[in-house]
Amino acid sequence: MTSDLADRIRAGERRALARAITLVESRRADHRAEAEALLATLAQDPREAIRIGMSGTPGVGKSSFIEVFGMMLTGQGLKVAVLAVDPSSARSGGSILGDKTRMERLSRDPRAFIRPSPSQAHLGGVARRTREAVTLCEAAGFDVILIETVGVGQSETMVAEMSDLFVLLLAPAGGDELQGVKRGIMEQADLILVNKADGELKSQATRTCADYAGALRLLRKRAEDPDGYPRAMTVSAMQEIGLDTAWAAMTDLAAWRKKQGHWARRRAAQARHWFRTDVTEALLAQLDTAAARELMAELSDEVAEGRLLPGAAAGRMLAFLKEQQS
Numbered sequence: 001m002t003s004d005l006a007d008r009i010r011a012g013e014r015r016a017l018a019r020a021i022t023l024v025e026s027r028r029a030d031h032r033a034e035a036e037a038l039l040a041t042l043a044q045d046p047r048e049a050i051r052i053g054m055s056g057t058p059g060v061g062k063s064s065f066i067e068v069f070g071m072m073l074t075g076q077g078l079k080v081a082v083l084a085v086d087p088s089s090a091r092s093g094g095s096i097l098g099d100k101t102r103m104e105r106l107s108r109d110p111r112a113f114i115r116p117s118p119s120q121a122h123l124g125g126v127a128r129r130t131r132e133a134v135t136l137c138e139a140a141g142f143d144v145i146l147i148e149t150v151g152v153g154q155s156e157t158m159v160a161e162m163s164d165l166f167v168l169l170l171a172p173a174g175g176d177e178l179q180g181v182k183r184g185i186m187e188q189a190d191l192i193l194v195n196k197a198d199g200e201l202k203s204q205a206t207r208t209c210a211d212y213a214g215a216l217r218l219l220r221k222r223a224e225d226p227d228g229y230p231r232a233m234t235v236s237a238m239q240e241i242g243l244d245t246a247w248a249a250m251t252d253l254a255a256w257r258k259k260q261g262h263w264a265r266r267r268a269a270q271a272r273h274w275f276r277t278d279v280t281e282a283l284l285a286q287l288d289t290a291a292a293r294e295l296m297a298e299l300s301d302e303v304a305e306g307r308l309l310p311g312a313a314a315g316r317m318l319a320f321l322k323e324q325q326s
């Protein structure tokens with residue numbers, strides 16, 4: 001059953017891929033076991049895509065850019081998968097609908113596969129599911145995997161941690177708005193694309209781009225970057241300008257990193273990171289049962305009322321968790 005599904009995924013069957021992603025997104029224990037068996041089978045014959053994380057504030061044009069950028073890539077014969085991570089989708093659901101209409105052409109392209117964000121509020125869960133979806137898309141033979149996320153909260157750091165390249169999409173802005181981009185995220189960006197460089201916004205976009213290029217030069221040069229990176233450039237998703245230049249910047253950087261060994265080292269460091277994260281998540285999940293929450297509340301009342309010391313209460317809690325496991 002699992003090996004049949006694995007074969008169909010390897011053959012690039014989209015329905016099998018979609019089913020497998022649903023399987024890794026499921027919280028049911030039997031599904032989880034099946035998902036892990038499937039991933040293990042696929043891992044025996046790994047394939048590698050270029051994973052591109054793409055972040056940017058709401059309305060900057062991520063979906064519009066991915067639509068035309070994706071069409072350009074499929075036009076070159078490449079297979080493109082788009083995964084979205086939207087921390088707000090659990091609540092609103094609205095942006096998924098928006099994305100479907102905005103990526104209308106790409107979603108009909110036989111060389112493209114688009115999957116909206118899993119609707120889970122818990123970011124840790126979303127991280128693992130997205131990573132596994134990336135692995136499944138690689139197994140299905142996709143060449144490029146675009147992981148889109150809204151630039152809020154921790155979701156962009158999470159996406160950067162699962163990408164080979166991280167692209168930040170920005171809008172033309174006045175000079176004082178430059179500070180709005182968090183330093184941490186600037187440091188993670190390999191490429192800054194100032195979108196909407198068209199019509200009335202064009203000159204403003206050029207100025208904004210120069211500002212960011214200057215800001216990037218002030219950051220410490222990273223060992224895994226050749227000269228001139230991280231880079232900033234202008235694009236227009238609407239007029240389809242600069243898409244090829246942006247792609248060339250990405251593939252040049254990818255080729256350089258592969259040659260230098262940075263590519264594999266980065267993936268290894270990411271695997272290490274996600275292993276640690278999964279262990280932590282699993283431990284925290286043990287605290288998230290009804291019985292554990294109840295005891296936690298009781299013990300914390302006792303601690304607050306001075307009837308029990310915090311250390312002793314923690315000991316009781318850990319003893320309970322240990323017992324619950326056996």
Ligand SMILES: Nc1nc2c(ncn2[C@@H]2O[C@H](COP(=O)(O)OP(=O)(O)OP(=O)(O)O)[C@@H](O)[C@H]2O)c(=O)[nH]1
Pocket residue numbers: 056057058059060061062063064065095098102150195196197198235236237238239
């Ligand atoms: N002028 C101009 N407008 C653009 C361009 N790209 C996108 N837009 C417009 O910007 C608005 C937002 O575009 P989206 O692609 O939905 O932006 P997004 O970043 O995906 O937005 P969220 O998914 O809501 O975070 C739309 O009205 C687009 O038509 C561009 O290159 N030039």
Ligand SMILES: [Mg+2]
Pocket residue numbers: 062063064095099
């Ligand atoms: Mg969008």
